[in-house]
Amino acid sequence: MNDTAIAKTRMWLIPIVIFYVVISTIMIAELAPTLFIQLPIIDAETYHVWATQISRGQLAAHEPFFLSPLYPLLLGLLYIVTGPYPIAAVVVQMLLGIGILWGVYELGARMFRPTVAILATVVLIAYGPFYYFMNTLLSATLILFLNTLLLWLMWKHRHSEKTLIWIVLGLLGGLSALARPNILIFLALAFIPLLVSQGKGGWKRWGLMWLGVAILVVPVIIRNTIVGRDLTLTTTTAGINIYIGNHLESNGSYTEAPFVMSADANHEADGYRLEAEKRTGKTLTAAAASQYWFGQTVKEITGAPGQYIKLLGHKVFLFFHRVEAPTNISYYGARVHSSLLNSFVVDMGLLLPLALAGVVISLRRAKKNLLLYVYIVSYLLANLLFFVASEYRFPIVGVLCILGSLFLVDIFRLFRERKAGWIVASVAVYFATLGLTNHQTDFTRLLASPRMDYFNLGSTLVKWGYSDEAILQFQKALVEDPDFQEAHVQLGWCYLDIGETQLAEEEFRMADVPMPVLQEASRRDSLLTLARQHADNENFEAALETMLECLEEWPSPPFWIYQEIADLYRVTGDYVNADKYDRLAQEGRNINY
Structure with missing residues (x-):
């Protein structure tokens, strides 16, 4: 498709972007006062704390990266300007969403037709998880933006012989790798579409891309190897x-x-x-x-090996299933806080069958579309290599919207042209995968439950000393799953913390865990409160001293006391004692559970 035709239809992006911004703004306003944004948990909490430290000039670290560094680095730079407020990141990610819509349009218009591209952007703004990831302190939106830009530019410049262009494309891939290394699988396989479209010249382009990747990734590997005293890639995970x-x-x-x-x-x-x-x-x-x-x-x-092959089959099923498998916070937990997020009509149960039917139609010009096939397969391989997660699958959403829209547009053209073979094949794939992606099992129903969101919110509230508020979250988790043993245990500890001994005893009984022996708690609890206040005020030395004094008043402490002490040693730079108390926490956890 020529640039003039694309430019003429680009104006249709304006109302789509306006609609997206209005819906996103309403959703941000709806979620901003809730725990979903106010209380980052698990990876989001790690990113938030890490970015806050960066914003205060604490750039150095003494350990190799466990999580990829790009997102917290960019978040830290944002916090320098706005202060450590998660809502600021959400607004920026909303703006990245505009870039994603633009990139999906450009890619779809150039590879297929503007009508396909416009429809693809409409499908994308009707896809609920697009807004969910926008409202989380996770790298998913950033990765989708970088990858969409990479695919569009790879297609636009596929015939270019300019060295700098292909190095820049590699730099884009390197940025994505520093947000999550899964893109490296695609970059490793990118020689396939390059060779098919460019012949032997594809090897040069592929090598230049990897040079760009190395410029960004190798320094991180060197840094991790030096501080970790062992060869380490971008992360240790x-x-x-x-x-x-x-x-x-x-x-x-x-x-x-x-x-x-x-x-x-x-x-x-x-x-x-x-x-x-x-x-x-x-x-x-x-x-x-x-x-x-x-x-x-x-x-x-x-x-x-037989059991592993069965596991791979199960992972393929999960990858193509409608369920948004969580890692730490979930789409389903976000929907609890947002009525608007429940109203979107497009999910993977609809999008994947449309996209796979679109793949069938696109096979008429398979060599031309090989870039998209390799990209989808690379992320399938990433999920098979590690584990299936909504966040790991999310980078293919833009491509799925394009291919799904291709099916919706071209199926009518095929009827007009009386291409019965292509019609039957694409429609058969659509209905076959529609059944697969929407087939529910006990496991997929469990994945679609917000029980872990409630549990993780409760655990984070406990860590910050808010046992009263945590009780409600653990109770909600148990409504979703009455047999959730660890939720019963944590709820029992919360009841003990507020002096409700009988309620605590019932929770430990339901968890089939012995009731902990209670100790005199008045001075202990006062010291614990004081230590947490010191930590909230970033007076970590005083917090550590007070927490150690609290430990002496607690003859049979629960594991989380050791865990908090380990965290305080870690933040003060004493990694030897942090390791020591991590071990004590681990031993205590084995006893408590």
Whole structure:
């Protein structure tokens, strides 16, 4: 499609963008006062704390990155201007959404037709998770923006022989890799469409792209290797994530291991490292622990290959299913806080069948569209390599909207042209995948429950000393899943914290966990409150001193006291004692649970 025709139809983007901005603004106003935005949890909390430290000039770190660094770095730069307010990031991500709509239009118009591109943007603004990720402190919206821009520019400049252009494209890919490394699978496979479209010249373009990637990624690898004292890639999570999604007990989605005290990044990293040290009897670096878990995964897979093949099949099912599998916060938890988020008509149960039918139609010019096929397959491989998650699948949404719109537009053209073979094939794929993507199982119903959102909100409130507010969240989790053992346990601890001993005893009984022995609590609780006040005021040395004094008043402390002390040692730079108290917390958790 020529530039003149694309420019003439681009004006239709204006009302679409206006509608998107109005809906997004209403939703932000609806969510802003709620815990969904006010209380970042798990990865969002880690990003928020990390960005806050960056905004205050604390750029140096003493450990390799556990989470990818680009998003918290950009968030920290934003906080320098706005202060550490999550709502500021949400507004910026809304603006990135405009860029995503523009990129989807440009890609769809150039690869197919402007009518397909306009319809694709309409489908995208009717897709609920598009707004969900916009309202979270997660890197998903940033990644979708970078990847959409990358695909559009790769297509636009596919015939260019300018060295600088392909290096810049690699830089875009490198930025995406520093937000989450999954894009590297696509970049590794990108030689396929380049060779098909450009012949041997595709190798040069592919090499130049990887040069651009290396310019950004290699310094991070060097930095991680130096501070971690072991060869480390952009993060230390690869082996851990492979284990989470592929060990023999895995269900194919993210699950928290029983030896991990908390799903937040610091404690997850420490939990896996400490368990690896326990099993090997050696002191391990973060990179060595990651390598250990990768090795364990390989052993389990080779020991039961049939079971692993069955697991892969289950992951393919989850990848193509309508359910938005959560990692730490979920689309379904957000819908509890937003009536508007419940009103969107497009979900994966509708979008994926349309897109796969569009793939069938696009096969008439398969070589031309190979870039999109490779991109989708690369993210399928990423989910199979690690675990299936809505956040890991989200980067293909723009491409799915384009292919789904291609089906809706071209099916009528095929009827006019009487192309019966293509009509039958595409419609058959549509109805076959419609059944697959919407087939519900007990597991997919559980994934679609907001129980973990309530639980994680409650756990975060407990960590910050708000037991009264946490009780309500744990109660909501138990309404969703009355057999949720850990929610019963945490609710029991909250009841103990406010002096409701009988209620606590009932919760521990329902969890089949012994009632903890109570100690004299008046001085202990006063010290605990004071320590948390010091921490809130960023007087971490005083908080640590007070927390250690509190520990002396608590002969049989729960594991989270050690956990909080470990956190305070970590923030003050004493990683030796942080490690010591992490171990004590781990031991205490095994007893308490």
